[in-house]
Amino acid sequence: MQILQIVPSISLIYGGPSQMVLGLAPALAKAGVKVTVITTDSNGDTGQTPLDVPLNQPVDQDGYEIIYFRCAPFRRYKFSLDLLKWLNHHAQDFDLAHIHALFSPVSSAAATICRQKNLPYILRPLGTLDPADLRKKQQLKKLYVAMIERANLAGAAAVHFTSTQEAKISERFGVKTKDLVIPLGVNPPILSNEDVLSRWGIAKDKPVILFMSRIDPKKGLELLIPALEELLTAGYDFHFVLAGTNPQDPGYEEKIKTQIANSSLRSHTSITGFVTGVAKASLLQAADIFVLPSYYENFGIAVAEAMVAGTPVVISDQVHIYQQVEDSASGWVGTTDTQSLVELLKQALSNPAERQRRGENARNYALENFSWQAIALQMIQAYKSITKL
Structure with missing residues (x-):
């Protein structure tokens, strides 16, 4: 054939x-x-x-x-x-x-x-x-x-x-x-000894919340940024990593960067730009939570990549593999609004053991099905x- x-x-x-x-x-x-x-x-x-x-x-x-x-x-x-x-x-x-x-x-x-x-x-x-x-x-x-x-x-x-x-x-x-x-x-993650957190000045004693996708209006960043600000106000300690770019709409990418620079998030955020290869695999494995609150996503390959790396995911129900995430208990699924995102992230940040359990579920499900x-x-x-x- x-x-x-x-x-x-x-x-x-x-x-x-x-x-x-x-x-x-x-x-x-x-x-x-x-x-x-x-x-x-x-x-x-x-x-x-x-x-x-x-x-x-x-x-x-x-x-x-x-x-x-x-x-x-x-x-x-x-x-x-x-x-x-x-x-x-x-x-x-x-x-x-x-x-x-x-x-x-x-x-x-x-x-x-x-x-x-x-x-x-x-x-x-x-x-x-x-x-x-x-x-x-x-x-x-x-x-x-x-x-x-x-x-x-x-x-x-x-x-x-x-x-x-x-x-x-x-x-x-x-x-x-x-x-x-x-x-x-998805391919199994590349195993690496790279200290990717130090590379971008990320403290190792804080949970890492990772967004790794195209910086595009459909990805729900205008929901995520205020949700993270609200978490900081409520006393939750974490480090946010924004990984991605958008060469087809650099104006929107710059808008998001400026929004973060002018918010309480600026001292809790690392912006890496576009990452690939070992750096990408290392970030996915180092993250404690992967987040993608998209308004629509026909599959969500970035979510599957996070899952196979053993990272639990927090996604919207407009990411079309949300049912698989729910059924396999590989993360948390909510709606496309800021308050839903806040509640899910509170649950994830408050329970390291549950993050680990769901991350293991995610890896096992992705290896078998993806x-x-x-x-x-x-x-x-x-x-x-x-x-x-």
Whole structure:
């Protein structure tokens, strides 16, 4: 079975949804599937340096091959004419395409080419069919749906959702679809002896509350910051770590940093910027509580990464793996309001033994249910049901 993975970018700067392909591809390859990933060299908006990668040629990587194409024209939209030309010429070499992202020009055009070439394809919307996300640029998206995306959904062999809740609430624009619910995977944490707390001046005798995600309005930081301020006023002692960035909206990121600098939190906060690799793994393991009070999150890969690191999570019920967190007692789940967040964090901060218990539950659940090996086997069954191979 030869599977083509199509994703606008796999740069770390775009976060977990894009990076998912780099977890899935080697797991599929290890299970005997021939995998080719096509993507662009996009590494941020206009002005950012593209990825330093070979272009227009297969690169062998972890048992699969990846081909990068120059992002041009329209770098801002991760578009590549070269990628589409290659797909038009090579579509017949594959049994199925797995396309990651909707409302992305290169993904939308790729789906159209797949239909023209009779190559069955699966669409993974990455949360873009969530009603809350559709309200952004609403009129433009209505036009985009009418002209392009409704036909892409109608022509898809299946739509890949990463949680039951995502599938339940997602808009289909009147199109009947075959839905696959298969979660994202995570890798076991990198073990490190790095003293990551000292690196950012974090005291070791205080509980660490970690936010590690894109600094974006949907992540609920305007709920979290006043909640943390209220906890300080109530006498709770902790250290807050804000890890992340937002190259596509630096103004919002700066607003959040300024808000913290002008609040009682400033002497209790470390702002690390974007972290990855050993530093990221070390922070996840050093944290006592991981917090993500998002307004909507189609899966919440950052939550799964915290869980596999053994860190209990405090999340909103709009993070769509909240049911798994509740059922496995891997953390605390509340609503998207400040007072709910305050109460959950009080519970977590007041009971170190319970934090440890829930952290162990989190690790065990994530290793069993979010391992890439398990996800790959589910995906292969889905591929076989579509291709009849």
